[in-house]
Amino acid sequence: xxxxxxxxxxxxxxxxxxxxxxxxxxRRAQDLLRRNEAFAELVARWETQLAPLADGVRPxxxxxxxxxxxxxxxxxxxxxxxxxxAAAPGGRPLLASLAxxxxxxxxxxxxxxxxxxxALYFGALGGGSLPADGQRYVAVLxxxxxxxxxxxxxxxxxxxxxxxxVQTEQPQNTSLQLWLVAGGTPRPLGLLDPLERTSLSLxxxxxxxxxxxxxxxxxxxxxxxxxxPTGPVLYHGKLLPLDE
Amino acid sequence: MQRVLxxxxxxxxxREVDLAALLAQVAAADRQAFQQLYLATxxxxxxxxxRILHSPDDAAEVLQxxxxxxxxxxxxxxxxxxxxxxxxxxxxxxxxxxxxxxxRIEVPLEDLPELEDVPEGADASPLQQALASADGRRxxxxxxxxxxxxxxxxxxxxxxxxxxxxxxxxLNRPLGTIKSWLRRSLASLKECLAR
Numbered sequence: 061x062x063x064x065x066x067x068x069x070x071x072x073x074x075x076x077x078x079x080x081x082x083x084x085x086x087r088r089a090q091d092l093l094r095r096n097e098a099f100a101e102l103v104a105r106w107e108t109q110l111a112p113l114a115d116g117v118r119p120x121x122x123x124x125x126x127x128x129x130x131x132x133x134x135x136x137x138x139x140x141x142x143x144x145x146a147a148a149p150g151g152r153p154l155l156a157s158l159a160x161x162x163x164x165x166x167x168x169x170x171x172x173x174x175x176x177x178x179a180l181y182f183g184a185l186g187g188g189s190l191p192a193d194g195q196r197y198v199a200v201l202x203x204x205x206x207x208x209x210x211x212x213x214x215x216x217x218x219x220x221x222x223x224x225x226v227q228t229e230q231p232q233n234t235s236l237q238l239w240l241v242a243g244g245t246p247r248p249l250g251l252l253d254p255l256e257r258t259s260l261s262l263x264x265x266x267x268x269x270x271x272x273x274x275x276x277x278x279x280x281x282x283x284x285x286x287x288x289p290t291g292p293v294l295y296h297g298k299l300l301p302l303d304e
Numbered sequence: 305m306q307r308v309l310x311x312x313x314x315x316x317x318x319r320e321v322d323l324a325a326l327l328a329q330v331a332a333a334d335r336q337a338f339q340q341l342y343l344a345t346x347x348x349x350x351x352x353x354x355r356i357l358h359s360p361d362d363a364a365e366v367l368q369x370x371x372x373x374x375x376x377x378x379x380x381x382x383x384x385x386x387x388x389x390x391x392x393x394x395x396x397x398x399x400x401x402x403x404x405x406x407x408r409i410e411v412p413l414e415d416l417p418e419l420e421d422v423p424e425g426a427d428a429s430p431l432q433q434a435l436a437s438a439d440g441r442r443x444x445x446x447x448x449x450x451x452x453x454x455x456x457x458x459x460x461x462x463x464x465x466x467x468x469x470x471x472x473x474x475l476n477r478p479l480g481t482i483k484s485w486l487r488r489s490l491a492s493l494k495e496c497l498a499r
Contacts, residue, residue, distance in 0.1 A: 063496075070494075074490040074494070078461045079462055107390070108385070111390040115440050117352050123360070133372055
């Protein structure tokens with residue numbers, strides 16, 4: 061049987077829903093998913109159409125302690141609900157301890173150690189050893205001297221950065237855009253998801269990361285139309301080298 | 305004349321009715337409902353995630369993230385867009401696939417089942433087993449219009465999360481062949497499902 065070929069957009073949506081895209085195509089699709097509503101609808105439709113394929117997967121009991129682990133995390137940082145007024149109940153061990161860290165009163169090395177500890181807590185570094193020809197950085201972005209909003213790690217060897225939201229707010233119908241501030245003009249790095257770990261590529265030839273900071277501004281959906289921040293800076297933080 | 309109307313409700317699967325109600329309660333930060341939702345869905349979701357990741361430790365870690373996300377995003381569930389289980393499975397598969405791609409997990413290809421574990425002498429065809437539910441019947445009818453190897457390709461990609469490249473290695477075909485198979489299979493599924 062021969063069918064009408066699908067548009068490239070729909071084929072990408074179908075293959076994303078099927079799960080066969082490799083890492084880079086998958087990232088491309090996820091990027092599109094965040095900013096293109098038509099694409100998001102195609103993906104949702106394909107996910108529904110293909111869902112019966114999961115029937116053939118046999119249920120397996122997860123480890124018995126999993127619920128306890130989930131409950132433990134429930135009160136933790138990053139789980140404040142996006143819904144106003146519905147704060148996650150229960151204890152919040154991580155957040156509580158972080159709140160005590162007064163970032164500005166720590167010395168630079170203390171700050172780096174704190175940031176590294178945080179990054180390790182979130183498993184953002186994957187526990188690798190020092191890359192031979194690269195440098196890793198970490199930045200904790202916050203809204204002033206308060207709780208951290210995002211933890212960002214940069215690996216210059218792979219040319220990628222990983223953004224872990226901790227407690228990130230995004231008002232409706234806006235985008236959060238990440239900027240690299242190294243010297244003069246901020247350079248756009250990409251859009252963030254306030255709830256999801258995001259991976260972005262680092263612009264090439266960034267020699268000057270040592271003195272650089274990262275900032276997140278509030279922008280119209282899809283990002284700044286001008287290539288420069290147009291909205292308020294919500295979060296910012298310095299990049300700190302990790303392997304020293 | 306008075307007609308006696310049947311009071312019988314449409315035969316919805318009770319599981320799905322419950323799950324939708326539970327999700328609504330979870331959206332209102334009801335921890336108890338969240339635990340019930342967990343108990344009702346954990347084995348299916350763990351099975352789905354484990355199938356993609358193969359490692360029970362990785363699968364447990366991913367499943368933990370999945371439920372935390374469900375807790376955060378329960379309000380996003382739209383009953384008019386599909387069954388709760390479909391929504392939950394989509395979240396679980398996507399997290400598992402992200403993990404698999406990120407960690408570059410290599411599943412030994414010989415560990416992969418031929419079409420999902422067909423018991424010896426089973427009456428049902430592999431595809432019938434893969435698509436056992438009522439919802440699956442339409443998809444199955446459409447998949448039966450495809451060649452068997454193409455059906456296999458779709459099932460492997462969906463259930464085990466194989467990339468085009470991995471499918472090519474597993475099925476011992478050129479990458480280009482796999483890509484055009486998948487594209488054509490998906491296009492004909494689309495056409496068939498729209499009929």
